[in-house]
Amino acid sequence: MEMIHEAGQYVDTVKRVCEAVGSEVTFRGTVHRVRDMSDFSFVVMRVERGLIQCTFQGDEIGGIKRSDVKDAMVLEVTGTVREEPRAEHGVEVVLSALSILGKPYDQLPVPLGKKYMGLSLDVDLPLRPITLRHPRKQAIFRVQGAIADGFAQYMQSQGFTHIHTPKIVVAGAEGGANLFKLDYFGTPAYLAQSPQFHKQYLAGAFGRVYEIGSVYRAERHNTSRHLNEYMGLDFEMAYIDSMYDVMAMETGMLKSVMAYVKEHCAEELAMLNAEVPEIKEIPTIRFHEAKQIMEEKFGHKSKNRYDLNPDEEVLLCQWAKEEHDSDFVFVTHFPSAKRPFYAKDDPEDPKLALSFDLLFRGLEITTGGQRIHDYQEQMDKLEARKMNAELFESFTMLHKYGMPPHGGLGIGLERLTMQLLGLNNIREASMFPRDMNRLEP
Amino acid sequence: MEMIHEAGQYVDTVKRVCEAVGSEVTFRGTVHRVRDMSDFSFVVMRVERGLIQCTFQGDEIGGIKRSDVKDAMVLEVTGTVREEPRAEHGVEVVLSALSILGKPYDQLPVPLGKKYMGLSLDVDLPLRPITLRHPRKQAIFRVQGAIADGFAQYMQSQGFTHIHTPKIVVAGAEGGANLFKLDYFGTPAYLAQSPQFHKQYLAGAFGRVYEIGSVYRAERHNTSRHLNEYMGLDFEMAYIDSMYDVMAMETGMLKSVMAYVKEHCAEELAMLNAEVPEIKEIPTIRFHEAKQIMEEKFGHKSKNRYDLNPDEEVLLCQWAKEEHDSDFVFVTHFPSAKRPFYAKDDPEDPKLALSFDLLFRGLEITTGGQRIHDYQEQMDKLEARKMNAELFESFTMLHKYGMPPHGGLGIGLERLTMQLLGLNNIREASMFPRDMNRLEP
Known part of the structure; x- marks a missing residue:
């Protein structure tokens, strides 16, 4: 003893x-x-x-x-x-x-001791248990860890409760597609493609909640900006006036996170030649205004009436940098048709949703907005979309028994890391990326 | 604009x-x-x-x-x-x-306004989006959130990097059973039953790492202490002398977490009549010694030569309380045969593993230990267990290219919450529990 x-x-x-x-x-x-x-x-x-x-x-x-x-x-x-x-x-x-x-039993398969290993992703990724030992790789993920820590710290300072929501669910928040299916003791189940419903439940209970959790998208993308499993930084807050409260909270959070990263990862940032953005305020434009600016300023004719294409995200960020010296830009009032059924429509123009994206250095890193809190409004929207309300009884229970106005957002941790550090591929910002062809290590 | x-x-x-x-x-x-x-x-x-x-x-x-x-x-x-x-x-x-x-559209289905709702779990759980609004339920999960926040804060103060490891994997760390299977773009995949392998990879790269992440166990248990999806508080640390370094780190962490919870959740603790344990030092006994004490002190004849049964966890905690005024007790040197293949055996008696459990008020809340760091030792153990080393090539890559002595542990957040607050069923300590019969809400 x-x-x-x-x-x-x-x-x-x-x-x-x-x-x-x-x-x-x-x-x-x-x-x-x-x-x-x-x-x-x-x-x-x-x-x-x-x-x-x-x-x-x-x-x-x-x-x-x-x-x-x-x-x-x-x-x-x-x-x-x-x-x-x-x-x-x-x-x-x-x-x-x-x-x-x-002691090692074999010669290292990669030049860990060199300043740059110079590996292609195809060589690097299968050897990640070893390549992550390289100081430059370590630096990326120390910064990523600090982003998560800084996020949690800011959320705590603003009265948010740390939550953990289930990732095994019966249906997807965003609709039926793009879900990984699993066998749950003989019952079909899915991996959560967002903590959306549970976040809303919990905003109704705790007022302000935050989560750092896994998100699953069974999308058949193979791009430099998509992962099939990623980390979501999520928060949801009740008793808001409008989505602008959510955006102001995100502005304050990002400012605080950037300060946190600078304080805790000065050497890593220097090693990676990363420039931490100075955030004072973030310019905000409406979706339609954004399309107009791109046409007038860049002669860009948009082919997508409902969303921003990747090249448009780049142009808008260029505009924000030139006109407002900002690395970030909020885009609001997206067409309601392409936003989820829980998004609140603008009472002044119900074809638009009170929802927003945040773009950072040419890439969307956040989707958020105000949610419907009124039961009748939610039931009407389900009906208008010809969705079966019975499948959403657990969800609409939220609205049925009184719900405060609320809203929130989700941020992709890997995308935020990638843009902060100027990485070319999101797989550089995931320790062990899961993509269409990769399940190991 | x-x-x-x-x-x-x-x-x-x-x-x-x-x-x-x-x-x-x-x-x-x-x-x-x-x-x-x-x-x-x-x-x-x-x-x-x-x-x-x-x-x-x-x-x-x-x-x-x-x-x-x-x-x-x-x-x-x-x-x-x-x-x-x-x-x-x-x-x-x-x-x-x-x-x-x-405004609500229907009368509340539960007496939210009463001091105690007095609901059975069967009524409570399907209505959790509403019942979590009750102050006593909120209190439980504010404490749980604070445990997670306090854990993260302590880990950061000790130089641990915050990591996120994939939950979709090709095989399980603990062996093939008890895995949820999923279809990953046509390939069979599984939900991680522990971040074990990835934690070890990352201890090799970052030295000290911590994670707060989901853990999946497809166990056909239906008890008051098992969940099929739970949150693991994990850490792993390199350059240790022995598993006692890991246990000392856990002692410091628990002390710090308890202080954090007291500071941030005083009202919640009072509402729940919860007593936060005073931790100075934690008594430690060897597995065989534990069996002996139970026989001598409580006349308990053990039926399990390889592990502690639930009733034995209760008895040992009773002993720790009576003899050492401690709510916690470490049990070390479990029989190697029933500990995982990555656990390091005691050089002084290879039938015993350098691994430990931590019991808290009658329940195991942690399993941890020193891991094998030498390649040959790991290969020999795989062979002795007649396991196919080829299936573990990604894992043993870790050892092949030089690995420091290291160890770590995993804590079940819900179990820790349950024991701290004196709850009777682990479902009380999970917002939206997933068990054999429950996938919603």
Whole structure:
């Protein structure tokens, strides 16, 4: 019998080493690369966050030969820290002791020690358990983690309750298509293509709710901007005046997230040459106005009367940048016909929905809006769309027993990451992407 | 065209009203209950977090009759705040204006306005979109949200990166059984029964990772402690000395989470009469020692040589409480045969695994341990178990190219919530539980 106490206060290894100039440190890490300089070797160690340069002088330290130290070995090392302006973080560690904690059984299949691995996605993705060890890949996902953390932190500060909604459901929020089907103890079930219904239920209960959860779309797309499984950052809020409350909340959230990422991932952003957008206010145009601007300003004749095509998302963002120095633009009042049945129509023009998209550097990253809260209005809309209201009895229960005006949105975490970091393919912003041809690793 | 600014600083309605004694406030909420006192009515409003008592004096205010105000109406109200020690929060609002924002179309199917609804689960669960509006239900899930938030906050403070791993996978980490099968564009796929493999990949890349994600178990259990879809709080950490590092991290995390919940959910805990455990250190016993104690102390003859039965979890917790005044107890060194193939065996006795469970108030809430990091050791264990190593090539890639000693754990969020709040059935701790007979709402 013994008693387990909590762990000591955590200090990041890089920080600990940097603060120990002139004294001895012991730390653990993995050999990132070795460079033999004849008299000595540089042994660059990859620690839990960052790289630390060590020098191995002489032929042997405590029984371990210099020539035995190989890439991908896991070591515990001890040495004296000294300033070295040419090394990472301006310090290096002169090794005095080392021991081997783990060893590779084969040569690395990719050049992890190089600044750029230069791999195509077809080579990279199947080897992700290994390629994610590269500092540039790590940087992408540290930023992504910080976006999620920053999102949660802001939501908490605004009184939102953290929720988890089921991903196994009986039907899809957006209609029947594009659903992954599964066998649930003999009953057909589906993977949720959005937490929409449950978010609305919970806005009715908790007022303000947020979720970070998986979203499934069985779309037969194979593009640089679609994934079949992605992470949704969702929130839903009750007692709103209009969808503009939701948009203002998103503006504040994005501002806060960007500040969070800057604070927590300065090195990663620098490594990736990423520029964090300065957000003051976000320009907003109506869908029809957007089509007009594209025609007048860019001579673009739209072929899509109901939605924005990808090239239009690019043009609108160009406009927002030129006219308003903004990396973001809201587009509102989409044609109701192509927005979901739970979207509230504009009382001033019921052909338009009180719903919006947010575009960021040429790509849609959010869909949101005000939802119908009145029971009769929801039943009428189901009927007008010739949808079977009986299938939505759980959902319309929400409206039947009194519901506040409410609205919300969903953000694709991978898309936000991709646009923030200037990545070319959304698979670069998903650790283990699931697409039409990929289920592993 | 207009510009969208961020929302103003959020202040919780209850707080705003409490701070406005003597002055006028306007706020929105839903009528929680009305009590007619002949000359006036008490109108208790449910706001986004909490209840506020209002008084409606006279027969009419601005065209709205007192008799028209009904349960479940959504209102914007204005009134003067005065002290009233008998009301919630010690204040009440004397109404001077109100307007209707939303209305119910039917009488509530459950007594939301009562202190206890007194519903059986069979009545409660299908009506969850409505029953979650009850303050006591809300309290449960505000605490659950705070547990998740507190977990994330602690993990961040200890240098863990927030990860999201795929839930659609080709095979299960724990073996082939108990998997939900799905059709992935014509290919068979499964829902992940644990983020195990991906967590290990990512510990190799990021050193320390945490996830809050869905877990799927197609177990044909119908008990008060099993769900078929639940939320896992997972972490994995590299460069450890032993599983005791993982246990120490969990001890620190739980201590921090309990403090977080106390700070953020004081009213909810009081409403639910929940006692937050005081954690200083957690007693730890070996599996065989545990069996011995149960026999010696409680005269309990065990029928299970490989695991702890539910009644034994209760007995061990009783022992921990009596002997060590602890609501938690770690059990270590389980027989290797019944622990997963990635668990590291004890070099001093390879029949035992370096893995542990954490019990809390009579229930297992965590399984964790040290994992195998050496390639040969992992290949040998696969072979000893007559498992086909070829099926695990993606996984063993991890070990092949050098892996630090590492370990981690998974916690069931619903179980932790259930035990913390003293709930009798895990369905009480899941907003929309998925069990063998339940796919809705």
